[in-house]
Amino acid sequence: MWRGLWTLAAQAARGPRRLCTRRSSGAAAPGSGATIFALSSGQGRCGIAVIRTSGPSSGHALRILTAAGDLPPARHASLRLLSDPRSGEPLDRALVLWFPGPRSFTGEDCVEFHVHGGPAVVSGVLQALGSVPGLRPAEAGEFTRRAFANGKLNLTEVEGLADLIHAETEAQRRQALRQLDGELGHLCRGWAETLTKALAHVEAYIDFGEDDNLEEGVLEQADIEVRALEVALGAHLRDARRGQRLRSGAHVVVTGPPNAGKSSLVNLLSRKPVSIVSPEPGTTRDVLETPVDLAGFPVLLSDTAGLREGVGPVEQEGVRRARERLEQADLILAMLDASDLASPSSCNFLATVVASVGARSPSDSSQRLLLVLNKSDLLSPEGPGPRPDLPPHLLLSCLTGEGLDGLLEALRKELAAVCGDPSTGSPLLTRARHQHHLQGCLDALSHYKPSKDLALAAEALRVARGHLTRLTGGGGTEEILDIIFRDFCVGK
Ligand SMILES: Nc1nc2c(ncn2[C@@H]2O[C@H](COP(=O)(O)OP(=O)(O)OP(=O)(O)O)[C@@H](O)[C@H]2O)c(=O)[nH]1
Ligand SMILES: [K+]
Ligand SMILES: [Mg+2]
Helix, strand or coil, X not given: CCXXXXXXXXXHHHHHHCCCXXXXXXXXXXXXXXXXXXXXXXXXXXXXXXXXXXCCCHHHHHHHHHCCCCCCCECCCEXXXXXXXXXXXXXXXXXXXXXXXXXXXXXXXXXXXXEXXXXXXXXXXXXXXXXXXCEEECCECHHHHHHHHCCCCCHHHHHHHHHHHHCCCHHHHHHHHHHHCCHXXXXXXXXXXXXXHHHHHHHHHHHHCCCCCCCCCHHHHHHHHHHHHHHHHXXXXXXXXXXXXXXXXXXXXXXXXXXXXXXXXXXXXXXXXXXXXXXXXXXXXXXEEEEEEECCEEEEEEECCCCCCCCCHHHHHHXXXXXXXXXXXXXXXXXXXXXXXXXXXXXXXXXHHHHHHHHCXXXXXXXXXXXXXXXXXXXXXXXXXXXXXXCCXXXXXXXXXXXXXXXXXXXXXXXXXXXXXXXXXXXXXXXXXXXXXXXXXXXXXXXXXXXXXXXXXXXXXXXXXXXXXXXXXXXXXXXXXXXXXXXXXXXX
């Protein structure tokens, strides 16, 4: 209900640069003039809980709860006694922080109450705030939404913030922080400026093409810049799947002949008994998937049935599922029993799965493969090692743990290639939305042919620029905002 008003307020706040589609909304709504409050730290018993407010009545609420005429100095922590304004009953001795707008997270007047984290204190302070006229509880993501509306964050930064809150691995945290720092937005704004300049040149040519006063080579210059931009966009789009894997997890599939030790490896890497391990070949039938943090990267690790033919219908179905899952793998962990390399199942596996992935060049295949020879503890120290004609491989013993560090290091390198390394390189496109707009921009530029039709070329530049602006939130529709802000919790 408050959406309609929010849109209008947002438009006013952001000016014409960020126009939103207006939605008809009949009834009156509280709107963004209200002051919102929420518990911003996690729920449950904890040492300190942070409650915050945002909106014009924040200062008034702070004065009422601290029963003080004056506000504390801005952006300094001050110790104050909080009491319930209705009964005067003391609630807690707390640190309070006063952030007058616009120098605050949301751009509005904000207050933070750092109270003792017991549930009774928290609910007492929340109730006291609720009793102050003009204050209401915040909706999920409403603080961030106000920050966005007031131009404190652009859309890719908002997404970075959502990802940072949900980041579970090192690599995800690093990537989210880079996005929150505005790297992707910065890049897009630079590209949009290039297009604006090119558009100005083309339009100048349309208006004054015949005029002698026009500088020479104006169109040629625009052409060079647009073509360079196409190259840059292409490179980023080729990277796009990596960023999405980093956000939602890379698919790593363990495969090999029966009894190679696949389930043992899955349990070792996930540090929990995900799969049944037994000396009986054909133990694993279903695909067992578990999310794990591998060397700092988010991974969906799948254990699968041992690949072999001529077995009963249930195991055959398991083998079918294993092959199906293999197709979806970003990284294949191909496993063999090092003491059993001459067996028909090992030879068959090497000749089919390993050879077929290895034969593809890394550029035309998004799949990568690591060959692991397990049960190295069964090889005699003096006797001949694994066959020299094998493709590059790692030795491992799931039993003794020998070779595990080497495997983890190899996994880190492979996953950095699969997901992109968030500590280096250009900003990753972590969402399908980013990819959609960059592709839209590139498609539009393919219609840029100033030698044929200047008016159409100018229109192509305008469409292309529109995609870049929408990526960072300019002209975004409310539907997109709703989807993005849904990821947030109340209090953020
Ligand atoms: N000696 C030795 N035995 C191992 C090692 N890793 C696994 N095993 C044993 O090999 C047998 C098979 O292990 P699993 O992990 O069930 O093998 P799997 O590949 O999942 O087997 P299936 O699911 O039947 O295809 C079990 O008895 C394990 O204890 C190892 O590094 N050294
Ligand atoms: K087994
Ligand atoms: Mg198994």
